[in-house]
Amino acid sequence: MIELRKITEDNIDEVIALEVRENQKDFILTTNLRSIADAYVLNANGEPAIPFGIYTDGVVVGFLMYTYDTLDHESFENEVFYRKKGYFIWHIMIDKRYQGKGYGKLAFEKMLVDIEAMPYGEAEYVALFYHTSNLTAKTLYASFGFSESGIVQDNSILAIKNLDEK
Template identity: 30%
Template sequence: MAVQLREITDDNRDAVLALEVAPSQKRFVSEVPESLAQAARYPEAKPWYRAVYDGDTPVGFVMLSWDVVPDPPDIVGPWFLWKLFVDGRFQGRGYGREIIRIVTALIRAEGATELLTSYVPAEDGPAGFYAKLGFVPTGEVDEDGEVITRLPL
């Protein structure tokens, strides 16, 4: 596995926009077109996003609020994992774990001491994935009912 985070450019935009989560996950995370639209709507959240590649193959997408001044309830931070998904065809191969490893190394180098994220609480949701990586609930729930979690760095 040679995972890299790459900027979305005119050369790779169509391939990245075509990535799709598994059908059962669509209620938990928005896909790339909606995520990019959200990034454009909320510039104050300092969206930082990248396509996830394994070699020359796009396999996922990640978006963070990058060193933002928190302004609850709208902006959680300073370092917030806003979007993370791996295309349904590539799940179960360790990409999600590797994306978190890369992201945490990047933000730790910027002085971050924790990474926050949130998830929809559901039996078949991503809570177990985040818990295995060391994320712990903060005790807070956002305005959409998502559980906010913290990964100490």
């Protein structure tokens, strides 16, 4: 059973210590530590950022984080979601010791259920970036209804899910 737990002083060191495999490091745009620091800054600036440890049977196996903000980057200017409030999946990873067991998919599903409840405000879209050569991520996100937008930044492609379509 997968459980998402907020980051606290009791689990922060374990979450920071998680690592992906060497051949996956190019797929990760930021570290867990940096994401937690970003969450602190974003929250201080009034932008909800929600970091979680991913647990199974009391053991931390991964990390994820999402935010709630306006999707207003200039590269989104011609998109239907431009300047609309939305959820953004900032980071998700499963430690190298626990990959291939389905934990990432289960955690992603649990996070989407949380997002679809719109805990921080209404939104039509949820967005994320993934590395263009990460076929595992592409397949996972497509299975949950994410569509590639055609926007590529720093070797990562933006994928969008309309929250009205379950």
